[in-house]
Amino acid sequence: MPEAHDGRDRIDEPGFSYLPRFIEADEATALIDYFAAITPIWEQRHGGDDHARGAGRRARRLTRPVYWLGAWQFASLGYYAEPHYREDRCLRAEPLPPVMQAILDRLSPTLEADHADGTPHNTCLINYYGREVGKGVPVDFARLRMHRDGEPGPVVMFSIGQPGLLEFIDPDQSPDPELGVWTRHRSVSILSGPNYKERLYHRVTQVRTGQQPKLTSRLDHFETRRISVSFRHVPEALISDLDGFPDDRQARVRGYVEELAEHSEHYAAQLAR
Ligand SMILES: O=C(O)CCC(=O)C(=O)O
Numbered sequence: 001m002p003e004a005h006d007g008r009d010r011i012d013e014p015g016f017s018y019l020p021r022f023i024e025a026d027e028a029t030a031l032i033d034y035f036a037a038i039t040p041i042w043e044q045r046h047g048g049d050d051h052a053r054g055a056g057r058r059a060r061r062l063t064r065p066v067y068w069l070g071a072w073q074f075a076s077l078g079y080y081a082e083p084h085y086r087e088d089r090c091l092r093a094e095p096l097p098p099v100m101q102a103i104l105d106r107l108s109p110t111l112e113a114d115h116a117d118g119t120p121h122n123t124c125l126i127n128y129y130g131r132e133v134g135k136g137v138p139v140d141f142a143r144l145r146m147h148r149d150g151e152p153g154p155v156v157m158f159s160i161g162q163p164g165l166l167e168f169i170d171p172d173q174s175p176d177p178e179l180g181v182w183t184r185h186r187s188v189s190i191l192s193g194p195n196y197k198e199r200l201y202h203r204v205t206q207v208r209t210g211q212q213p214k215l216t217s218r219l220d221h222f223e224t225r226r227i228s229v230s231f232r233h234v235p236e237a238l239i240s241d242l243d244g245f246p247d248d249r250q251a252r253v254r255g256y257v258e259e260l261a262e263h264s265e266h267y268a269a270q271l272a273r
Pocket residue numbers: 125127144149157159164166183202203204228229230
């Protein structure tokens with residue numbers, strides 16, 4: 001198994017770019033302030049009758065709290081994936097803040113040159129990695145299961161906070177990752193193409209501990225030490241308001257939207273429609 005890159009130097013491979021320190025220090029500060037002001041939620045992995053708020057929640061939740069911008073893809077509705085899973089799964093979400101858009105705009109020459117891309121990154125998933133505390137023995141929730149992202153085009157990822165070990169793996173070939181990178185504070189990773197988007201899965205297996213930069217979230221009982229943002233493209237025509245979903249799908253996510261609405265005018269307006 002090759003040793004993981006330590007994340008200090010740039011990596012350029014067909015279909016994978018790693019750009020250390022691409023995010024400016026003042027942009028990182030603005031991102032940290034933004035992440036501290038929103039309230040992520042613990043979603044559950046599957047739909048079904050027991051996904052209502054509270055029921056069965058601890059056992060089946062995602063490996064980390066999340067927040068989406070642009071369009072919220074609830075795990076219980078199944079994620080958007082081309083070409084078959086497109087309809088009724090992306091709920092209109094809050095817009096990307098200007099600091100994220102400014103960094104994406106600065107990335108466009110790299111995206112066009114190295115990843116043949118001009119698609120707008122109009123949605124993103126914000127992952128909070130850390131430790132649950134104050135409920136008995138602290139539990140680490142600093143990982144993300146092996147997966148592939150099904151939206152078309154490149155995925156762009158920002159990394160803020162402690163280094164996280166991003167691994168690429170083809171489980172049909174080997175249980176060991178083919179590439180590992182310690183994604184550092186202020187770095188950007190980009191994946192695209194048949195190798196990195198379609199053949200390889202990716203996952204985050206560890207996040208280092210450390211005090212700086214200090215990250216906070218409005219989530220109770222959670223010490224955050226890394227936050228990643230993964231930007232994707234979803235066709236605008238496939239982003240719906242809550243009342244545009246079929247009734248059974250509205251019912252599956254209403255509890256989450258109510259939870260989000262406690263801290264967000266956007267979701268309060270979605271409920272009022
Ligand atoms: O946290 C990371 O660096 C990876 C995030 C990711 O794979 C995702 O959001 O799909």
